[in-house]
Amino acid sequence: MIGKYDIELYNNKVHYFLTVKRNITMLQGNSATGKTELIRLIGDYEANGASSGITMICDVKCTVLTSIDWELRLSRLKQHIVFIDETASFLKTKRFAELVNGSDNYFVIVTRDELSQLPYSVEEIYGLRNVSDNQKYKSYKRVYNEMYKLYNFDVTEDYEPEIVISEDSNAGHDFFDLIYPNRCISAQGKSNIYHMIRESQEKQILAIVDGAAFGPEMGKIYRYLMSSQINCVLYAPESFEFLLLSAGIVDVSNEILEKTYMYADSSKYLSWEAYYTYYLSEVTRNTVFQYNKSRLPAAYKTSGALSRVLALMPDKIKLKTTHNDLAD
Known part of the structure; x- marks a missing residue:
């Protein structure tokens, strides 16, 4: 399934707006925020149509998946937006994660918990907000607001990290080790970022993660940073490969980068x-830039390539020495 879909759902009491453009979207919020009501309305409309007094506007079919025969139902669904409430018994199971992988559907999951078995984006975690004074109109906004993909960045001056934690252990780490010499270490995977931040003795930490799949880790990291005195910044571009594609090092289609939802088939x-x-x-196959995720090719280590990627990164996290050296 590909595409970007606006969902509008309302009756005479409440009005919801939501946009879905990836295979996994997370809706979070505490009790009494309207999450359960959203699921109930979708289920009621699905069962009774217009006679329910509910109106739903969406270019594809929406459905609610409950615990009853969930695996059989899911196996038969194609080109649907599937809504799932946190009460579903299968939500945290390995089998559910296996069926999401390769599914021709989008999933909207309503839960307060992080689902570590699913690689959802930090940009697709939403909380409910009222968009009018009368509380009737409700829209979803991102939980983790970003500025140039920087999270927890609440200082106005340039940030000089004493240690840089890279999620990647291969090509991405090779690259950032050149950008941040003598201070970049690998976390050997996203699940280790939290522990490395907690165990670090450094006063200023920069963690570089692949935002497109880092969503499950954001909650506990964010809560820890909000309750601690650690000065830590998360830089979360879509992925290291996205940075290379966006830097103009190789010739790529801007539309693919700007409208990935039309190409990244779920x-x-x-x-x-x-x-x-x-x-x-694929785009670098049989060229000097042929990409190898396990080891960064030499063509990406030139000063020209480094400068192009560095130009995409937020100024506040650039080391002045590295930036000046490459400029020279």
Whole structure:
């Protein structure tokens, strides 16, 4: 499934707006925020149509998946937006994650919990907000607001990290080790970022993660940073491969980068990160830039390539020495 879909759902008491453009979208919020009502309205409309007094506007079919025969139902669904409430018994199971992988559907999951088995984006975690004074009109906004993909950045001056934690252990780490010499270490995977931040003795930390699949880790990291005195910044571009594609090092289609939702088929790619890796590998095949995720090719280590990627990164996290050296 590909595409970007606006969903409008309302009756005479409440009015919801939501946009879905990836295979996994998370809706969060505490009790009494309207999450359960959203699921109820969709289910009621699905069962009774216009006679329910509910109006739903969407270019594809929406459905609610409950615990009853969920695996059989899901196996038969194609080209649907599937809504799931946190009460569903299968939500945290390995089998559900297996069926999401390769599914020709989009999933909107309503839960307060992080689902570590699913690689959802930090940009697709939403909370409910009222968009009018009378409380009737409700829209979803991102939980983790970003500025140039920087999270928890509340200082106005340039940020000089004493240590840089890279999620990647291969090509991405090779690259950022050149950008941040003598201070970049690998976390060996996204699930280790939280512990490395907590265990670090450094006063200023920069963590570089693949935002397209880092969503499950954001909650506990964000809560820890809000309650601690650690000065830590998360830089979360879509992925390292996305940075390389966006830098103009190789000739790529801007539309693919700007409208990835039209190309990253959910039945083939579990996350946009996986799609960008595939696309970069294909577009550079049989060239000096042929991408190898396990080891960064030399063509990406030149000062010209480094400068192009550095130009995309937020100024506040650039080391002055590295930036000046490359400029020279």
